[in-house]
Amino acid sequence: MSDLFTSASFLTLLTDLQQAICEESVDAWPREQLAAMARAGVMQWDVPVEWGGLDFGPVEQIEGLRLLASSSLVSTFIWTQRSAAVRRIAASDNQTAKKHLLPRLLSGDIFATVGISHLTTSGQHLKTPSVSALPDADGFVLSGTVPWATSATQADFLVTGGTLPDGLEVLVCLPTDRQGLEVQAPITLMGLNASQTGAIVLKNVRVDRMDLLHGPIVGVMRSGTGGGAGSIGTSALAVGAATGTLRQFAKESQQRSDLAEFVAPLTAECERLTADLTAAALGTETAMAAERLRQRANSLVVRSAQAWLAATKGAGYVAGHPAERAVRESMFFLVWSCPGSVLAGNLRELSCATFATNGE
Numbered sequence: 027m028s029d030l031f032t033s034a035s036f037l038t039l040l041t042d043l044q045q046a047i048c049e050e051s052v053d054a055w056p057r058e059q060l061a062a063m064a065r066a067g068v069m070q071w072d073v074p075v076e077w078g079g080l081d082f083g084p085v086e087q088i089e090g091l092r093l094l095a096s097s098s099l100v101s102t103f104i105w106t107q108r109s110a111a112v113r114r115i116a117a118s119d120n121q122t123a124k125k126h127l128l129p130r131l132l133s134g135d136i137f138a139t140v141g142i143s144h145l146t147t148s149g150q151h152l153k154t155p156s157v158s159a160l161p162d163a164d165g166f167v168l169s170g171t172v173p174w175a176t177s178a179t180q181a182d183f184l185v186t187g188g189t190l191p192d193g194l195e196v197l198v199c200l201p202t203d204r205q206g207l208e209v210q211a212p213i214t215l216m217g218l219n220a221s222q223t224g225a226i227v228l229k230n231v232r233v234d235r236m237d238l239l240h241g242p243i244v245g246v247m248r249s250g251t252g253g254g255a256g257s258i259g260t261s262a263l264a265v266g267a268a269t270g271t272l273r274q275f276a277k278e279s280q281q282r283s284d285l286a287e288f289v290a291p292l293t294a295e296c297e298r299l300t301a302d303l304t305a306a307a308l309g310t311e312t313a314m315a316a317e318r319l320r321q322r323a324n325s326l327v328v329r330s331a332q333a334w335l336a337a338t339k340g341a342g343y344v345a346g347h348p349a350e351r352a353v354r355e356s357m358f359f360l361v362w363s364c365p366g367s368v369l370a371g372n373l374r375e376l377s378c379a380t381f382a383t384n385g386e
């Protein structure tokens with residue numbers, strides 16, 4: 027494991043994030059948190075060495091994500107979407123795009139995000155693809171709606187995809203000021219509003235070969251272009267959020283010894299999950315094992331936040347209390363980047379009728 031995570035500068039970053047999350051307005055773009063991450067070198071983690079980055083391996087990546095998320099979920103989540111864009115650009119054979127984008131992503135001169143869920147988890151029951159890609163002389167013409175793109179209003183580039191008439195898919199990287207690309211106003215969410223998440227409408231957007239990152243290919247998101255829906259990176263975020271919640275719950279229990287019996291098993295579960303996360307990062311886990319990990323992480327983050335809220339009683343239910351924020355933010359994991367099996371696992375747990383059958 028990299029010494030970075032025990033270095034004074036990284037520990038200062040974690041403290042700065044915890045401080046900034048209290049100070050920055052809950053719905054405002056977390057400028058100071060992202061600047062602190064950039065100052066601490068986080069923007070280098072995912073960029074390949076040949077482009078000046080550190081190119082963290084899976085173990086460092088997962089542990090870094092977990093620690094960052096334990097201090098601030100929203101800024102870490104924003105960073106993961108930028109990181110997903112960086113990795114898909116880095117994995118492309120398009121040398122021109124890499125040369126044009128990676129050094130500027132590394133320096134922070136430009137910001138990128140992904141709008142790819144319509145190729146994985148959103149609208150999968152619909153017959154017509156959300157975004158169509160029609161071949162033309164120089165490349166493709168993209169039309170449709172990218173339903174979700176975090177930090178869309180802040181991003182200079184969008185990695186997104188479309189489906190050709192024959193079912194093959196392409197992944198492209200577009201400047202957000204490309205003609206026909208319309209970033210919609212951010213949606214009001216249950217939590218994480220600071221992430222500025224919204225839809226992007228594409229109206230006959232011309233894409234040339236220089237914009238093309240991957241494809242045309244069957245299932246472009248399954249073709250080794252970076253972590254997919256429900257990857258262990260998403261679990262790292264959930265375990266990190268649970269770690270942050272349990273840290274605050276444990277602090278509360280220091281004044282209230284009656285809470286210790288509830289904090290202890292959740293903390294032990296969190297430690298087990300953290301160890302399993304590291305093991306998963308080290309090995310070649312199957313998609314099924316990764317999805318099982320995500321279900322467990324979802325369960326823990328939701329229960330930890332709700333247990334803390336219950337312990338804080340009515341005071342915790344007042345808007346602005348960190349426990350109510352933790353509950354709202356934990357719900358995010360039930361809907362974000364959940365493949366079908368993770369969703370089914372979550373629903374199975376939530377519909378478990380132990381109390382109902384006793385008539386209690």
Ligand SMILES: Cc1cc2nc3c(=O)[nH]c(=O)nc-3n(C[C@H](O)[C@H](O)[C@H](O)COP(=O)(O)OP(=O)(O)OC[C@H]3O[C@@H](n4cnc5c(N)ncnc54)[C@H](O)[C@@H]3O)c2cc1C
Pocket residue numbers: 107139140141142143144147148149150151173174175176177215218221223358361362363364
């Ligand atoms: C805060 C937030 C930020 C996100 N950021 C990003 C991002 O930056 N990039 C990105 O690519 N993705 C992002 N996502 C998308 C995310 O990963 C999931 O893809 C998304 O949450 C799935 O929800 P959906 O409503 O799009 O799913 P859908 O499956 O499209 O469901 C929409 C609605 O359709 C109905 N429905 C679903 N299935 C069926 C069915 N079989 N039959 C009939 N009706 C059905 C349901 O009523 C459902 O409410 C984000 C999501 C959230 C919540």
